[in-house]
Amino acid sequence: MTQQQCPLCEQPNECTGDTQCWCMSVTISETQRQKIPEADLNARCLCRQCAEVTPEALSKAEQLTCDKE
Numbered sequence: 001m002t003q004q005q006c007p008l009c010e011q012p013n014e015c016t017g018d019t020q021c022w023c024m025s026v027t028i029s030e031t032q033r034q035k036i037p038e039a040d041l042n043a044r045c046l047c048r049q050c051a052e053v054t055p056e057a058l059s060k061a062e063q064l065t066c067d068k069e
Contacts, residue, residue, distance in 0.1 A: 003015075006045070006047035011047045012047065013044065013045045021045075023045045023046070
């Protein structure tokens, strides 16, 4: 694991580590924030795909998962 990997999916996060980075302009939902391991909070950025997941999309995905069971 490196700082350049998303803590949720382990894909490259493309973070530049400065104030001009794309990650500085994205609002991360509380639901996504709660999924980040404590050791990675403020240490590793999410990738764009994980960062841009909305609570509504998560709810639908969880519903689909429950429907399969």
